[in-house]
Amino acid sequence: MVLVTRLNGKEFYVNPDLIEFLEETPDTVITLSDGRKLVVSENALLVIGRIVEYRRSIYGSLPVQIREDADG
Numbered sequence: 001m002v003l004v005t006r007l008n009g010k011e012f013y014v015n016p017d018l019i020e021f022l023e024e025t026p027d028t029v030i031t032l033s034d035g036r037k038l039v040v041s042e043n044a045l046l047v048i049g050r051i052v053e054y055r056r057s058i059y060g061s062l063p064v065q066i067r068e069d070a071d072g
Contacts, residue, residue: 002050004030004040014038016051 001013007027014030021031022044030038030047040047 002047002054004038004042004047004050007039007041009041016054019051022047 002016003011004014005011014032018032018034019030020033021029023029023031024044028040028042028044028047030040032038042050
């Protein structure tokens with residue numbers, strides 16, 4: 001989950017798997033896959049950075065498997 005802040009200062013967490021769009025209008029608007037819109041105080045690049053860090057924390061510890069093609 002990714003921490004974001006409403007314009008009134010209240011913090012909450014959003015599931016990044018549900019984010020479909022992220023835009024600045026000039027407020028940052030997060031559009032979820034079900035069409036709901038969330039307006040947050042963080043800029044888009046900060047939210048993206050938090051999503052990247054979240055994904056690294058989840059998937060970064062997985063072992064890397066390299067498969068070779070049958071063709072060589």
